[in-house]
């Protein structure tokens with residue numbers, strides 16, 4: 001095992017954070033505002049992604065439903081990634097590409113908001129969820145990496161947060177940083193408190 005690998009991962013992460021600090025301020029503010037508008041209008045957040053991004057979708061929903069850094073009322077959010085019966089039946093009867101879009105069709109209402117997470121921007125089930133969200137009258141926040149892929153180039157996306165890097169783990173590390181920052185902004189705006 002090689003310490004260079006550790007140093008490279010750390011250095012790449014630091015450089016990427018510096019780069020994103022310059023470019024992501026406005027998209028992060030826009031994303032937090034879209035979530036506040038959704039929640040204050042009586043809507044809910046639906047979140048989806050694959051693999052590590054499925055974990056991020058669940059992580060974010062848990063911060064909203066329970067709490068982040070301050071005690072406040074629970075906020076409406078559902079991750080579309082954790083019901084094995086729902087996911088396996090959709091994948092088995094239709095296709096894996098529809099595991100999120102079918103849930104958006106069933107649960108999404110006008111004024112709700114989809115958080116669509118894909119480091120490549122090319123996962124078919126995530127791009128299909130964004131299309132279903134538009135059809136349902138929902139807005140979408142996209143978290144992507146690389147060049148944004150099909151998801152990032154969907155003109156109906158309300159807020160696009162792109163991490164311009166080619167390493168999936170480095171992109172994921174920035175995604176969870178972005179989601180934590182959005183949680184802080186939402187709490188501060190809705191409840192006027194910081195820890």
Ligand SMILES: O=C(CO)[C@@H](O)[C@H](O)[C@H](O)[C@H](O)COP(=O)(O)O
Pocket residue numbers: 050051052053117118119120121122123126168169172
């Ligand atoms: O966590 C990791 C890699 O760090 C993997 O599980 C990764 O999330 C999976 O390969 C996903 O299927 C990648 O999908 P996407 O981010 O390109 O939409």
Ligand SMILES: [Zn+2]
Pocket residue numbers: 052169172
């Ligand atoms: Zn990962």
